[in-house]
Amino acid sequence: MAVKMMELLTGELAALRYQPTAKRVRAFLAGEPVADTTAARLVWEPRRVVAIYAVPINALTAQLLPAGAESGDDVDTGYRLPDISERPVLDPSVPFAVHTCPGTVYDVIAGEDTAGRAAFRPDDSDLNDYVILDFAAFEWREEDEPIVSHPHDPFSRIDVRRSRRHVRIEHEGMLLAESKRPMLLFETLLPVRYYLPREDVVVRLEPSDKVSYCAYKGRASYFSVVDGPRDIAWTYHDPLHDAEQVRDWICFFDERLDVAVDGEYVARSVTPWS
Structure with missing residues (x-):
């Protein structure tokens, strides 16, 4: 078996x-x-x-x-x-x-x-x-x-791939972003992440004070939606080499939002950031 x-x-x-x-x-x-x-x-x-x-x-x-x-x-x-x-x-x-x-x-x-x-x-x-x-x-x-955050896990990796999938991100019925040219980031044991060009984000984002560090991607800077959810998106202004393809692209916490891919809503992932 x-x-x-x-x-x-x-x-x-x-x-x-x-x-x-x-x-x-x-x-x-x-x-x-x-x-x-x-x-x-x-x-x-x-x-x-x-x-x-x-x-x-x-x-x-x-x-x-x-x-x-x-x-x-x-x-x-x-x-x-x-x-x-x-x-x-x-x-x-x-x-x-x-x-x-x-x-x-x-x-x-x-x-x-x-x-x-x-x-x-x-x-x-x-x-x-x-x-x-x-x-x-x-x-x-x-x-x-x-090295930052923690050592690399020899049994984990990330892959970034260009995609033509239609990704739509909403919060309580309000459209936050929509793109047909996302970068999909696949990381072992974590949900797929959808990184979108800034111009495909349709709401105003304001930088927040929150930062975090990833051993594979580097220092993340966070954004809040003006008059909306706080610390709901992030970007890597100066990523480590594994994440160079998503430099300055925007990713949303899909654990807390409604995400549709090619017209189908996906179930919210359960992670420490849910």
Whole structure:
């Protein structure tokens, strides 16, 4: 019997998972080195959908100071995503301090700076000699390139494709945008995103203060509809190379809006941004 790939990718969400990487990985705290290794591992704590780096303890140049022990076996925070898991899953908006397996929490001291509770050593035989570092607490390099948001997942990717599909986006019966020349962005485990030329947006958008970061696309700037929904659309003014094709194009949160593709309304996706 054939197996759906989604089931393979998500079937072990309840487990502590890891994957070695051949990249040279370095972490810094306020310019001070914290770790430098070619033996890092990507680690997904139970119910986490995004991996972060664990480094060998002997690759640390910073000091670890025990901050206590935590076990998150009964943690029920997160978002319920029916397509992935019956239990709430933890996306990057759930802070590093929420741990879902037993282990020891550490402060990280580099030079005169301290990152509180920014390291976690799981109680697991396969990760005995490793410590997981809070991605948000440090500056990171893979080889000589800085990375943002989180490490790339070797089992995920994005594809951008030109399309002639007729995309219509509405809010409570009001037309927001309509295009027959969208760019469709496909990303593993996420709904398809429809990026539209600015001239195909028919309502006034005003920039908001909200920004977010994607490891694959870069820094997103958000827009609100004048006299309408807030922070409902975004764009990438200076995207990373994977998203160069959608530079300055507009994408709407279709989780919160009515979207018709080729005349058929599509069901609203359920994501952490619903």
